[in-house]
Amino acid sequence: xxxxxxxxxxxxxxxxxxxxxxxxxxxxxxxxxxxxxxxxxxxxxxxxxxxxxxxxxxxxxxxxxxxxxxxxxxxxxxxxxxxxxxxxxxxxxxxxxxxxxxxxxxxxxxxxxxxxxxxxxxxxxxxxxxxxxxxxxxxxxxxxxxxxxxxxxxxxxxxxxxxxxxxxxxxxxxxxxxxxxxxxxxxxxxxxxxxxxxxxxxxxxxxxxxxxxxxxxxxxxxxxxxxxxxxxxxxxxxxxxxxxxxxxxxxxxxxxxxxxxxxxxxxxxx
Amino acid sequence: xxxxxxxxxxxxxxxxxxxxxxxxxxxxxxxxxxxxxxxxxxxxxxxxxxxxxxxxxxxxxxxxxxxxxxxxxxxxxxxxxxxxxxxxxxxxxxxxxxxxxxxxxxxxxxxxxxxxxxxxxxxxxxxxxxxxxxxxxxxxxxxxxxxxxxxxxxxxxxxxxxxxxxxxxxxxxxxxxxxxxxxxxxxxxxxxxxxxxxxxxxxxxxxxxxxxxxxxxxxxxxxxxxxxxxxxxxxxxxxxxxxxxxxxxxxxxxxxxxxxxxxxxxxxxxxxxxxxxxxxxxxxxxxxxxxxxxxxxxxxxxxxxxxxxxxxxxxxxxxxxxxxxxxxxxxxxxxxxxxxxxxxxxxxxxxxxxxxxxxxxxxxxxxxxxxxxxxxxxxx
Numbered sequence: 001x002x003x004x005x006x007x008x009x010x011x012x013x014x015x016x017x018x019x020x021x022x023x024x025x026x027x028x029x030x031x032x033x034x035x036x037x038x039x040x041x042x043x044x045x046x047x048x049x050x051x052x053x054x055x056x057x058x059x060x061x062x063x064x065x066x067x068x069x070x071x072x073x074x075x076x077x078x079x080x081x082x083x084x085x086x087x088x089x090x091x092x093x094x095x096x097x098x099x100x101x102x103x104x105x106x107x108x109x110x111x112x113x114x115x116x117x118x119x120x121x122x123x124x125x126x127x128x129x130x131x132x133x134x135x136x137x138x139x140x141x142x143x144x145x146x147x148x149x150x151x152x153x154x155x156x157x158x159x160x161x162x163x164x165x166x167x168x169x170x171x172x173x174x175x176x177x178x179x180x181x182x183x184x185x186x187x188x189x190x191x192x193x194x195x196x197x198x199x200x201x202x203x204x205x206x207x208x209x210x211x212x213x214x215x216x217x218x219x220x221x222x223x224x225x226x227x228x229x230x231x232x233x234x235x236x237x238x239x240x241x242x243x244x245x246x247x248x249x250x251x252x253x254x255x256x257x258x259x260x261x262x263x264x265x266x267x268x269x270x
Numbered sequence: 271x272x273x274x275x276x277x278x279x280x281x282x283x284x285x286x287x288x289x290x291x292x293x294x295x296x297x298x299x300x301x302x303x304x305x306x307x308x309x310x311x312x313x314x315x316x317x318x319x320x321x322x323x324x325x326x327x328x329x330x331x332x333x334x335x336x337x338x339x340x341x342x343x344x345x346x347x348x349x350x351x352x353x354x355x356x357x358x359x360x361x362x363x364x365x366x367x368x369x370x371x372x373x374x375x376x377x378x379x380x381x382x383x384x385x386x387x388x389x390x391x392x393x394x395x396x397x398x399x400x401x402x403x404x405x406x407x408x409x410x411x412x413x414x415x416x417x418x419x420x421x422x423x424x425x426x427x428x429x430x431x432x433x434x435x436x437x438x439x440x441x442x443x444x445x446x447x448x449x450x451x452x453x454x455x456x457x458x459x460x461x462x463x464x465x466x467x468x469x470x471x472x473x474x475x476x477x478x479x480x481x482x483x484x485x486x487x488x489x490x491x492x493x494x495x496x497x498x499x500x501x502x503x504x505x506x507x508x509x510x511x512x513x514x515x516x517x518x519x520x521x522x523x524x525x526x527x528x529x530x531x532x533x534x535x536x537x538x539x540x541x542x543x544x545x546x547x548x549x550x551x552x553x554x555x556x557x558x559x560x561x562x563x564x565x566x567x568x569x570x571x572x573x574x575x576x577x578x579x580x581x582x583x584x585x586x587x588x589x590x591x592x593x594x595x596x597x598x599x600x601x602x603x604x605x606x607x608x609x610x611x612x613x614x615x616x617x618x619x620x621x622x623x624x625x626x627x628x629x630x631x632x633x634x635x636x637x638x639x640x641x642x643x644x645x646x647x648x649x650x
Contacts, residue, residue, distance in 0.1 A: 120507060127517050132481075141282075
């Protein structure tokens with residue numbers, strides 16, 4: 001393994017309260033080493049941020065956690081269950097939800113349908129019982145609609161309930177995507193640049209919703225974000241990565257002071 | 271107790287109603303009235319035309335589930351339509367055109383052979399479904415054309431079952447138990463076959479439309495739309511694309527086969543491979559695509575409205591061919607082109623015009639008009 005990685009202060013075995021343990025994962029695309037021996041763990045109820053310059057491998061780490069990529073080395077355990085090798089559909093059923101950097105909403109559907117789709121894996125109706133409608137399908141639809149409406153209330157999306165989401169402003173769409181993740185009733189929420197491309201007001205709104213989700217739903221979250229104000233204000237712990245290698249893990253203050261992180265962002269004085 | 275406004279939706283059950291507003295309920299009542307009255311008022315030409323419209327509407331509902339809701343472009347719909355028609359002959363009773371008589375025809379009642387035709391169509395559709403896991407868009411469309419030519423080869427080659435290019439004559443009757451819709455006799459008053467068949471076909475249209483609507487407003491239908499809009503995101507939230515795609519291929523092919531069975535039994539009575547496969551099949555498939563584009567992509571009612579426009583246009587030009595001097599009924603007549611060729615040009619133009627001007631079809635136009643009046647006197 002590469003020597004550039006530092007000894008870990010938060011070793012996987014250290015915390016019994018860890019929900020997610022990522023242990024020495026490595027991901028390679030042909031000759032490109034995207035992630036090298038990255039290790040971290042996320043505790044229950046924690047907001048863990050991953051930062052790093054462009055191309056550092058932040059989104060690749062997300063893609064490993066929710067089964068889009070399959071790391072060649074290492075293991076990822078959610079509540080003790082190995083999830084490397086699982087399909088992204090299976091990790092969704094395990095309770096991993098994620099938002100996308102450039103939105104992954106269903107543009108022609110309205111907010112209610114987008115959020116109901118978040119509950120797809122919690123529902124059972126198939127083609128046959130759906131076609132009959134009366135009975136189970138309708139009961140299930142009403143029960144899940146009630147859950148979806150709670151999220152619509154929490155995120156204050158009620159004004160746009162029946163609009164196709166593709167027609168709504170970007171900031172609202174980001175919020176809908178957060179809502180769709182919450183509808184999945186996840187154990188672990190992955191937020192990929194939740195405030196990217198937002199103006200100051202939208203950023204503050206989003207930060208407020210993230211705080212609200214944390215306090216109301218006691219959600220464990222990992223956030224990839226470039227906006228350092230948001231990261232430093234919201235995160236409990238931060239991990240900095242560069243070129244697929246972990247530079248430092250710690251509280252926001254510690255990571256801010258770390259010489260390797262400063263070098264990675266600003267370049268080394270020669 | 272608080273007084274409730276009749277216009278307020280106070281629970282989710284009410285919000286999920288198909289005919290929630292009094293306007294919609296009035297519309298439903300009007301349609302029901304037309305259903306009863308039309309056969310008593312119209313002559314047989316218009317009634318058999320409307321029966322044909324209904325048959326195409328059923329098939330188009332199936333195609334709209336596949337192409338409109340799930341986003342899988344298929345030109346192979348006519349093949350499954352044909353599967354149903356041949357099933358009608360094989361299982362519902364029939365005989366070979368010409369001298370061949372060794373073909374085995376069962377004489378099952380319609381209540382058995384029509385669902386059976388649907389199941390066989392669905393099974394064949396499910397076999398095609400996995401192809402859609404690998405291909406999408408224009409690639410899938412090309413592959414589905416291949417289906418039409420494989421079908422042509424089978425229907426022409428498998429003479430011992432299909433009688434080749436000479437085709438089969440269907441003897442099945444639209445009867446359920448003692449009630450034969452082609453020979454309807456209620457309380458001593460006899461109805462013409464066209465009247466009974468109108469009621470039969472449009473009852474089925476309503477049934478299929480209701481089932482399809484129920485699917486698209488519940489969990490499986492939402493999964494189809496998710497896959498159409500963004501397949502990667504759909505999978506990440508837990509939608510199984512294989513199940514959704516194979517399911518919708520089976521469903522849409524099954525509906526096409528049911529429509530094809532009724533088409534064979536009521537509309538043509540004699541079936542040949544050229545209606546369903548090869549180039550003729552391509553024309554039939556494009557007719558279905560024209561129907562859903564004109565009516566409205568990814569709406570159930572659009573399939574019915576589109577069929578009303580497209581099929582009526584087609585039947586009316588063949589009926590009133592004498593009024594259009596540049597058309598001819600048979601190749602030996604005077605005139606610039608055949609009716610069928612003219613119809614193709616019209617369908618092509620309709621597809622182009624609608625895709626340019628109103629890509630979501632007549633239903634979108636209708637929604638715009640109703641929204642305008644709902645918001646009146648405001649403009650938004």
